[in-house]
Amino acid sequence: MEDKLLTFLEYEMNHLNELLSLAEKQQEALLKFDINTLENVTLKQNEISKNIKLIEDQRLNYIMVKFGLTKKQAASTTLTSLEKMIDFESSEKLKYFKKTINNLLIKLNQFNSLNRVLAHRALNNVTFILSNFSNGSGFVCNVKV
Numbered sequence: 001m002e003d004k005l006l007t008f009l010e011y012e013m014n015h016l017n018e019l020l021s022l023a024e025k026q027q028e029a030l031l032k033f034d035i036n037t038l039e040n041v042t043l044k045q046n047e048i049s050k051n052i053k054l055i056e057d058q059r060l061n062y063i064m065v066k067f068g069l070t071k072k073q074a075a076s077t078t079l080t081s082l083e084k085m086i087d088f089e090s091s092e093k094l095k096y097f098k099k100t101i102n103n104l105l106i107k108l109n110q111f112n113s114l115n116r117v118l119a120h121r122a123l124n125n126v127t128f129i130l131s132n133f134s135n136g137s138g139f140v141c142n143v144k145v
Helices: 002-032 035-067 071-076 079-085 088-134
Strands: none
Touching: 002 035, 002 088, 035 071, 079 088
């Protein structure tokens, strides 16, 4: 039965890998000011995030049924506490997923932080360019903005 839990974790890990890859593409698009790529990447990120949420809900439902927990208890159950509830072989696999997912989340957080800074920089650049063209009049090349 623990194989189902490990399968959910594997799916989540694969989706996190996809998000990490997209975060790298997002960073490249932000550096190049490539709006089309940025839009496509954002759409894919939203789709993958929805899939992760669905998988997470399925995993929580499985934990609720398997271990007789409430939804609140299942949501607060950590992988470390699950290690103690399952057999040794599955526990070792769970440790691997825990370590790998944790590393992926750290990398993803780093990319997201840098991408946030790059997006803010791009916004400031556009604002600066528009303010130089408009000279505070609200018009750019005789066209009201």
